[in-house]
Amino acid sequence: MGIDRGSQLLFSDFANDGAMWAGEGHRDIRVLITFSERFVTPPVVMVGMSMLDVANDANTRVDISSDNVTETDFEIVFHTWGDTKVARARADWMAFGEVADDDDWDVP
Template sequence: MNASSLDKIESAPVRKFIRPALPQTGRIDLFNHYPDGPMWAGDGNRSLEVRVSFDRLYAYKPEVLLSLAAVDSAREQNLRYDLRVKDVDTNGFTIHFATWSDTRISLATVSWFAFGTAQ
């Protein structure tokens, strides 16, 4: 980097408008399928999706993290599940939950954390 490049960097205008960070959290019961329901059936591929709306909007698409907060399943089979976040936008996101084979899940609860720039 030469001296003229450094002069340009030092004389560049500084923007003073900075939007605050916006963390948001939540917990949602995805389903309770005991004693009847597709996740408890224990047969083949099963999935569901739940849309979550943010309480406050973001200026740009935020980062979203999911964790399984609670699960109740039959002990006779392996616990198999796939938990994903999809379709994230400034208004919310979709939780995708799936299981397969003979796994029987009666209920699942998810905790989520979103972090981005406030609108």
């Protein structure tokens, strides 16, 4: 079994008045993460918020998840809606799965 992990700034929209900071409608962002080592099969991936900077004049509505998990990479998906204004967000992630080993047998 192998474990890979990391931290990723997803966006920082307050400085340039980006879409997440505009606070209107349905907004998604996808960030591709590449594992440091290939897994034998797609691993189990856990994603969580490690920093969330939001405006205080509206409800905080956020959803974070992983998607399109393969042996080599996955996407972090951040979603907000309504009038929520998100200035910036960072996610931490961890992947657990089978990795190749020098002692593995390759029997044809």
